[in-house]
Amino acid sequence: MNTDPLEALLREALRQEVSSLAGSLGGLEERIAEELADRAPRRGWIDGLKQLAAPTRAARLGQVAVVAATAAAFLIVGAIVGKDLPLVGSRPKAESREAMLRATAENELLFVLPALHAEDVSVVGSFNDWEPTPLSDEDGDGIWTARVTVPPGRYEYAFVIDGRWWGQDPLADEYVRSFGEYSSVRYVGGGGDGV
Amino acid sequence: MQDEVTLLRASLQGETAAWGEIVTRYKDAVFGLCLGFLRNRADAEDITHDAFIRAYVNLRRYRLDKRFSTWVFTIAANLCRNRLRYRRTHPVFEVETDSGGGTDPAREVAREERHVHVREALERLPYAYRAPLVLRFYNDLAYREIGDILGIPEGTVKTRIHRGKAMLKEHLGEERDPS
Amino acid sequence: MTRWLLGILGVLGVILASAGIAGRAEIGLADFERVLSAIPVTASARALTALDRALRQEGFPATDVQRLFERLLATSAAAPDKEAVVLTIVAALEDDIPVDGLLNKAFEGLARGVSLGPLYQLLQQRLRILVEVRYLLFGKSIFRVSAGTTTSAGASALPAGRFDALLSQLGDAVGDYLESGGSPHDGQSIYQNTSARLTNLRGSVLVPADVDLVLGRVGPEDLTRVVLAALN
Numbered sequence: 001m002n003t004d005p006l007e008a009l010l011r012e013a014l015r016q017e018v019s020s021l022a023g024s025l026g027g028l029e030e031r032i033a034e035e036l037a038d039r040a041p042r043r044g045w046i047d048g049l050k051q052l053a054a055p056t057r058a059a060r061l062g063q064v065a066v067v068a069a070t071a072a073a074f075l076i077v078g079a080i081v082g083k084d085l086p087l088v089g090s091r092p093k094a095e096s097r098e099a100m101l102r103a104t105a106e107n108e109l110l111f112v113l114p115a116l117h118a119e120d121v122s123v124v125g126s127f128n129d130w131e132p133t134p135l136s137d138e139d140g141d142g143i144w145t146a147r148v149t150v151p152p153g154r155y156e157y158a159f160v161i162d163g164r165w166w167g168q169d170p171l172a173d174e175y176v177r178s179f180g181e182y183s184s185v186r187y188v189g190g191g192g193d194g195v
Numbered sequence: 196m197q198d199e200v201t202l203l204r205a206s207l208q209g210e211t212a213a214w215g216e217i218v219t220r221y222k223d224a225v226f227g228l229c230l231g232f233l234r235n236r237a238d239a240e241d242i243t244h245d246a247f248i249r250a251y252v253n254l255r256r257y258r259l260d261k262r263f264s265t266w267v268f269t270i271a272a273n274l275c276r277n278r279l280r281y282r283r284t285h286p287v288f289e290v291e292t293d294s295g296g297g298t299d300p301a302r303e304v305a306r307e308e309r310h311v312h313v314r315e316a317l318e319r320l321p322y323a324y325r326a327p328l329v330l331r332f333y334n335d336l337a338y339r340e341i342g343d344i345l346g347i348p349e350g351t352v353k354t355r356i357h358r359g360k361a362m363l364k365e366h367l368g369e370e371r372d373p374s
Numbered sequence: 375m376t377r378w379l380l381g382i383l384g385v386l387g388v389i390l391a392s393a394g395i396a397g398r399a400e401i402g403l404a405d406f407e408r409v410l411s412a413i414p415v416t417a418s419a420r421a422l423t424a425l426d427r428a429l430r431q432e433g434f435p436a437t438d439v440q441r442l443f444e445r446l447l448a449t450s451a452a453a454p455d456k457e458a459v460v461l462t463i464v465a466a467l468e469d470d471i472p473v474d475g476l477l478n479k480a481f482e483g484l485a486r487g488v489s490l491g492p493l494y495q496l497l498q499q500r501l502r503i504l505v506e507v508r509y510l511l512f513g514k515s516i517f518r519v520s521a522g523t524t525t526s527a528g529a530s531a532l533p534a535g536r537f538d539a540l541l542s543q544l545g546d547a548v549g550d551y552l553e554s555g556g557s558p559h560d561g562q563s564i565y566q567n568t569s570a571r572l573t574n575l576r577g578s579v580l581v582p583a584d585v586d587l588v589l590g591r592v593g594p595e596d597l598t599r600v601v602l603a604a605l606n
Binding site: 004006007009010011012014015016017018021024025028029030033034035036037039066163173174187191 | 198211214215218219222223226227230231236239240243244247248251252276279280281284285304307309310311313314318329332333360363364367
Binding site: 124126129130131139152153154156165173176177180181183188189190191192 | 484
């Protein structure tokens, strides 16, 4: 069989690289099992808050100090208050975390915000002419969500929490300064060849 | 050796040990995919981990009609794409050193160098060309499956691979001497 | 009895369908006229001419423009300040500059409670940026054409919708960069921001070939020139 030497080289090069980096995968099964156990409904929902505030692990929060500080503020408030808060309702906590983790459908913006003791949380942005779309926290665990169907594109937005604007969503793709304040930005679709 | 469907059914019932077995079977393939797409070890580790978490969490949505590998690879590919998008606005300024071994015999070193060169050339390709090449020549997938994973038509996959190889050859220039 | 009902439904259906066929039947010139005289806008003849023309063009965001005017009307600012914002939009329409980005900024500003003076300044600057970016595209032989036009070799003719989408995103990226505090002299950074945005929108809002076209012809020095021209 006529093998293209470039193909063979590429194959070899990639395989060799993976086997030389085998250390990266050591203990992966255990780490995954641990994380999945953490997500089980029984555990405190504070872990859920941490998961929500740090969706893709270290790097993301580490990059934007301000965001980290704000998220930490939420976590601290949660830790202080959380112990006394009873688990509300019979719906397992895993469901609200899953809501965030569930692969979002095409053409959808999913907003998730931990906002304890907030009475009113909404999102304003370029997808709704900056008019509030309310988030809801049906099970009262302090985690507010909303789903908005949008065509693919770029969307700027901010949360309004009890009347105060907050523009540093940890789940954003990027941030911009607008009128002297932060806004969050997300992209839906794109980044390819129509993929 | 348990068959995959049994393991998946057990995983669905919360048996993390069964999922662990799935991870063991697919982790090299997923890691290789991520490393190929992202060309960054730390990101590849992150995304490999996240991909298996997300696949487990969404296991209910996996339909047995599609190949499981396609499904897992699609999750990984999507996460990679998101990470690349994020990296564009939050670049890491570490140089990814692609260093070979220390006291290898000359032939080993020469082969290592060729590997290094082709990986560097791969890194210089745009994502749209790099991804199909990785799926084809690392993961050994059929054109149809590559198309499913990347969400592009089979014909486009073939074109991209063809052009991708041409671009690699260009970047490699004289160095790509088959021996 | 049923035949009578069906008849009514049929008539209703025809009415609704023809409303849909009329295109932007939701918003008509009369709607604009009403809100403009309520503000009140003194240069209403000029405004209505521009709006009338715009209503006949594909992709004109009539509902959003109307909504902006109504929000302006609802603010407690002085009429001349409201008119200034209206006329910025009008000027863009007169010049065939896409207004989507301007509208979005205006909505955001109003929602944030920014006063109309600074908002007007910002919109004016964005409009100048859009104008300069358009000159840049023309200078790179990237043109906006309606169907059936031919161009010379080496020139790239994009249909109006695609050209406007590119222009809008480029203008927005540059505007965001400047308003975030970026230096107008740092062409590399302007270019980085701009190309990142275009690449992220490649395949969703922007045609991939168009993104490649622009990124292939426009460089950091071009963007510095655009920014400096818009600021002066």
